[in-house]
Amino acid sequence: MAKKNRKIVKYRRPLRINIGMIIFTLIFVYMTFYVYKYMTREKVQPYEVTEGAIVNDRSYTGLILRQETTEYAVKSGYINYYIREGRRAAAGTAVYSMDETGEYSRILEESEQAQSLLTEEDLINVKKALSAFAASYSDVDFGQVYDLKYSLDSMVMEYANFNSMSNQEMLAEQMQGNLTQAFTPVSGIISYSVDGFEDFDVTQISEAAFDRSQYSRAITRAGNLVEEGSPVYKIITEDNWSVIFPLSEEDVSDFADKTSLTVRFSNQDMNTDGDFSIITGTDGQSYGRLDFDKYMIQFIADRYVDFRVIMQVAEGLKIPVSSVTQKDFYLIPVDYLTTGGDSDQEGFNKEVYSEAGTSVMFVPTTIYYQTDEYYYIDTDPDEEIHAGDYLVKPASSDRYQVGPTDSLQGVYNINRGYSVFKQIEILAQNDEFYTVQKGTSYGLNVYDHIVLDASVVDGEGVLIYQ
Secondary structure (H helix, E strand, C coil), rough: CCCCCCCCCCCCCCCCCCCHHHHHHHHHHHHHHHHHHHHHCCCCCCECCEEEEEEEEEEEEEEEEEEEEEECCCEEEEEEEECCCCCCCCCCCCEEEEECCCHHHHHHHCCCHHHCCCCCHHHHHHHHHHHHHHHCCHHHHHHHHHHHHHHHHHHHHHHHHHHCCCCHHHHHHCCCCCCEEEEEECCEEEEEEEECHHHHHHHHHCHHHHHHHCCCCCCCCCCCCECCCCEEEEEEEEEEEEEEEECCCHHHHHHHHEEEEEEEHHHHHHEEEEEEEEECCCCCCCEEEEEECCCCHHHCCEEEEEEEEEEEEEEEEEEEEEHHHEEEEEEHHHHHHHECCCCEEEEEEEEEEEECEEEEEECCCCCCEECCCEEEECCCCCCCCCCCCCEEEECCCEECCCEEEEEEEEEEEEECCCCCEEEEEEEEEECCCCEECCCCCCCCCCEEEEECCCHHHCCCEEEEEE
């Protein structure tokens, strides 16, 4: 049987397009791209506007100067005081006595009253001093500890000494002339803390006066042996006192027009106003001078004082510094504003040109800000008013060519899901926040939502994805 030739031809199946797979693939690619863009896009963080206040103040350490005179021991001996620290004494009042033999001190120690403890009132005053120190203490200024030590030494000395002095006249008679008393030369307030600044004058001020590493003061205790001519107390003759403090260049600029400042003494929990002036020290540096006519007695044992100058207290809407940006606007004279013929929309009459000639067209316009002279309108190219256009004044033939611009500070409001510029008027600021005026015509309201970081938004009309 003859062998047959068989030619096998491969069958090609017709191309079948699966429309469902194509659509699924396109959707998958789209979703992948969208997710990638979403994941890599910088998120816009919102911030809710709240009411608040910013208190701007600056901290200083000042040198206290008073009208004070140092008095010296009239002779050598053991000293005993008659007047408490911080008490006022008339001229000719016995302040202390000098006991050459020490007998007077021995009699006091043996007396029953000399063994008395501090009274309850004395202990309360000591506790108040410790509480005030604890409230204002800072590790940055450890020198405050020494100030406290001096103050407590002075307080305990006067309490312990004068609680045992009710029979001082009787004891003095027993001394039979071995006791020498000293009297105040003038009337004034007595202090037993002597530090060498008693004769210091404001004209001598320099940076060296604030070097507290070299500062020391002495408090002579009752019963101590004192050499003739040694400083034993000082008398302050006026209630007026001054605080001198160093100024930076920024301080000089900010305080240049000030004649008074409000200060807070934190260790006394007290605010007060002082007359202010700027003086020049012997080193050519600028120093502030605050003059007071009250509260001197509260600082009688102090030479240096920490305080804060309260610069500004501003209440309004509180917004982050990062939310603030700037935007340019066209300036349009206020008397060019008009309303549409059959509506209450505000806008301007724009001069337009065609083959038929020149005509005027009303253009509704968003106003962003207003001064006594100008309205601020958007410079966006998509708007209908551009630089070079002519606007026609209502009921007049006067024309104004659009061109001059000015910038405003503001934030992006996102209440509607897209960015809208809102102008702000800054009242005060610190490193993190501004306080801005509330209730303005074109500004913000409390509880508005704004962009936390304005740098991530590229202008107005941007859809916000949070």
